[in-house]
Amino acid sequence: MDPILQTEGLTIAFGAYTAVDDVTLAVPRNHFKSIIGPNGAGKTTFFNLLSGQLKVTQGTVKFKGQDVSALPPFARTRLGMGRSFQITNVFPKLTVLENVRLAVQSQAGVRFHMLLHYRSRRFRVFEEGALHLLDMVLLGSRRDTLAMHLAHGEKRKLEIAMLLALQPDLLLLDEPTAGISLEEVPAILEVIRRIKSEGDRTIMLIEHKMEMILDLSDSITVLFNGKLLADGTPEDIMNNEMVQTAYLGGLYDDAVASQGHADVY
């Protein structure tokens, strides 16, 4: 089967600095790929090139066989690419359920009927879809809580539910555990595990938590100084001498320790 995503010589330069440098990669459908690398390796910039937030300097991004390199982010979203921070319309004064229902409605093209009658059949269909998503992200018990009262990790789960409402075939998750408390990390891991176990979408994950990456990934790509240093199964990567020396060894630990990511592996 053709890969869902392919990059060919993907490159972006900011002035004289090349942040992503000639990255060629193919991601199969329904695959789970993690992107790792020290701070500043180019991981988020790579995602920005995939989702269209940044324009490529050179190279191409193909999604479902189509060259999307010149398409704006919304067009890539429409084709089935979902990126977490694209959710800008979390309404703080609406409940968790209302937020997700509106996202489900919006995906169905019912954008301007916020006041659908709650007894109508369409309303119930949207609400059932939203409840399913809330169960999936372990927020069922918080359905009636106002979004503004959620803890940080719960907000992250709400964002993931709203992203899933868009029914993306490719999900780009950029450090979903960043900034949340340690106690909330296992729940986020469980949510991602559940999404993966549905088996019907491709997931790309940027994370610093190695135990999470090893738990979830079918394959791991290592970026270093903007270049693709290695790409393979978790076992390949953990046993790769170049990765050990350049990244999992001293260099990486120093880099992350200075940024406060002490939990690398």
Ligand SMILES: Nc1ncnc2c1ncn2[C@@H]1O[C@H](COP(=O)(O)OP(=O)(O)OP(=O)(O)O)[C@@H](O)[C@H]1O
């Ligand atoms: N818009 C920009 N203009 C100039 N430089 C940029 C821009 N965006 C990113 N960079 C630089 O590109 C490099 C890669 O940054 P990026 O955020 O992609 O790294 P990262 O691997 O995601 O790091 P982290 O793990 O800390 O999130 C950094 O040196 C950053 O300063």
